[in-house]
Amino acid sequence: MAVVVMGDVVQLLQRQPGEEGPISDALLLAALANGDGNALAELYLRHHLKVYRFLARMAPLDQSHLDDMVQNTFLAVRQGAHRFKGNASVQSWLLAVAANILKQHIRKESRRRAIAAALTEIPLETTTDETPEARLARQNSMRLLGKRLHGMSHKLKTVFIMCDLEGISGSEVAAVLNLRQGTVWRRLHDARKQLRVALAEYMEVDT
Amino acid sequence: MTRCPGKEQLTRAISNDSSAELDAHLMECPVCRDECEKTRKLIEMAKGLPDGHPTSQTVTRIADELRATRPERDLWASARPGYGVVLVAFLLVGAAVFAWNYVFYPPSGPSGSANTNAERRDSPKGNVTASRSAIYTHSIEHKGYAFDEVVSLREGTVTIQVTPLKSNERFMVKTDDATVEVRGTVFTVVATNGRLVKVSVKSGKVHVRPKHADVAILTAGGQWRRRTHPIQKPTAVLPHSPDSGVFPIASPEAASHLTKKTDRLDRTDKTVPAPMKKKETVFQEGWSLLRKKRYAEAANVFDNAVSSSNGKDLNEEIYFWRAAAHYKSNQSEKTGEALTDFMRRYPQSPRMDEARMMYGWHLFNTGRYETAKQEFESVRQSPLPHVRQNAGLGLRRIEARQ
Known part of the structure; x- marks a missing residue:
């Protein structure tokens, strides 16, 4: 039986007899810290959709870039598995790692230009039960929202997406981003305010 | 109605992180309720933004690649603190060696190259x-x-x-x-x-x-x-020596190895001569007269020097050359007196052999052969060649007379 130390928590890598359910994410991360490649693949299969969605909301990446970003995120998770402190869920921690990977990616000037070009063409979902005028207005508002969200500063949109779109609690976001909770709430407030100002016209029409 | 909450509290309320008190306020405050509803609507709109959906082939490919890749060691993260200390020490030693070789004591060479x-x-x-x-x-x-x-x-x-x-x-x-x-x-x-x-x-x-x-x-x-003495090397001549009448007495420079007087070295281009002391002035004056063969005047100078200072501050050189000047001036009485005065005052003088030889010739000239013979015998083994030579000459002359 191998004993793995993760932060202040000591967990048993091998499951106890009679233990039910799948192996927890934290245990997989502990196995990954010991060099288990299968644990990394299992983490990927469990959380890749959330990471895809998070990254797509954070930046208008094309599919190939998105695939690369997700893969790079899990490679970074393997490198930093021993740094997981156990003070937040693994999912939140994965999104924080993805946010850092994206930040490094956007810093490169060529990628930034590609993102700027992609901002002009955001594919939008269509529904069949709305009028053409309503569909056009909705597409315009969504395009504007996407453009404003992607153009927001990295630290504001990270907090906004993690808290409001991914549904992670403020305390957990503060833990994985190494921020105080007050800072998280302030950034969330600022992000919401910027988006509401940008969409004020459409939101007034809707109401 | 309760007081409206602040920005942070309202933000937390929208994120379902509010208290019962805040929820009660939202129920009765239309402004805050409208604020929350608009923000929630915004969030719902944002959730409608397109997601990324990988294909199944992509998911399978990435999972296989992640499974196959080997972990890379994060050296800095896994390094123990001791390794850093060793590394820093190594760098310091290297810097010290570099500074020693190329800063404090750079390698020499015409072209500045690193010669060994x-x-x-x-x-x-x-x-x-x-x-x-x-x-x-x-x-x-x-x-x-x-x-x-x-x-x-x-x-x-x-x-x-x-x-x-x-x-x-x-x-x-x-x-x-x-x-x-x-x-x-x-x-x-x-x-x-x-x-x-x-x-x-x-x-x-x-x-x-x-x-x-x-x-x-x-x-x-x-x-x-090297400073040379202004007076050339003199030769004291004994006028009454039976043979050639001449035997040398070493000059002050030539006899310097016999005295305790140290050598005088000086530069000749820039130095200013130091003022002479009195006894040196007297000595130079008497020596100058001796060099000019004005023996009687030289003897007077030396006599005046001895009488004026009672001999307290004069060195043995003056007493010796005083006796020599009297000897050369044929003043027999004063010669004997001066020589005995010198030998009494400076029995350990390096010039004692020369004085005894001169005294022997003085006795010989005054007809006191036996006494002269004793004096010549006493300096027969003198380390000074001219003293030995003259002592032998004197002894032969005495034997010839007898």
Whole structure:
């Protein structure tokens, strides 16, 4: 039986007899810290959709870039598995790692230009039960929202997406981003305010 | 109605992180409720933004790649603190070695290249041109990272051209009694019997350091000479010697090895002569008269010196030459008195043998042969050649008379 130390928590890598359910994410991360490649693949299969969605909301990446970003995120998770402190869920921690990977990616000037070009063409979902005028207005508002969200500063949109779109609690976001909770709430407030100002016209029409 | 919450509280309420009190306020405050509803609507709109959806092939491919890849060690993250200390210590040692070799004691060489110590030892900075009769040695002494290049001159003339030296190099010419040091120059050194005689500088700067005189700094065109006595070597003549009537008495310079008087070295180009003391003035005056064969006047000078100072501050040289002056002036009574006065005052004098020999001739001239014979016998084994020679001559003359 191998004993793995993760932060202040000591967990048993091998499951106890009679233990039910799948192996927890934290245990997989502990196995990954010991060099288990299968644990990394299992983490990927469990959380890749959330990471895809998070990254797509954070930046208008094309599919190939998105695939690369997700893969790079899990490679970074393997490198930093021993740094997981156990003070937040693994999912939140994965999104924080993805946010850092994206930040490094956007810093490169060529990628930034590609993102700027992609901002002009955001594919939008269509529904069949709305009028053409309503569909056009909705597409315009969504395009504007996407453009404003992607153009927001990295630290504001990270907090906004993690808290409001991914549904992670403020305390957990503060833990994985190494921020105080007050800072998280302030950034969330600022992000919401910027988006509401940008969409004020459409939101007034809707109401 | 309760008071409206602040921004942070309202933000937390929208994120379902509010308290019961805040929820109650939202129920009764239409402004705050509208604020929350608009923000929630915004969030719902944002959730409608397109997501990324990988294909199943992509998911399978990435999962396989992640499973197959080997973990890379994060050296910095896994390194123990001790490794950092060792690394820092290693870097410090390397920096110290570099500074020692290239900063404090940079390698020498004409082109500034990194010559080794061995190369330095094989490439002297001084080019020595010596006279045919010169006796000298040329060596390089290695003292850590410092080099002393030394020419030890015993005899003859050497002309040396020294290329500019580094801060850790010295070039010196040494004799038994002086050191000449340069830092890149052309100069000539002359020595006789191990003693420095002359230094001439053609270019650059030379330090002359005699052991018993002040340091002289010579520049281009400067010259240093050993001070020679202004009076040439005299020869005391015994007018009544039976043979040639002449036997030498060593001059002050020639007999200097017999006295405790030290050598006088001085530079000739820039020094100002120091004022002479009284006894030296008297001595020079009397000696000058002796040199001019004005023996009676010389004897008077020496007599006046002795009588005026009662002999307290006069050295044995004056008493000796006083006796010699009387002897040369044929003043028999005063000669005997002066010689006995000298021998009584300075029984340990190096000139005692000469005095006894002179006293023997004085006795011989006054007809006291037996006493003269004793005096000649006492200096028969004298270390001074001219004393031994004259003592033998006197004894032969006494035997001839008998």
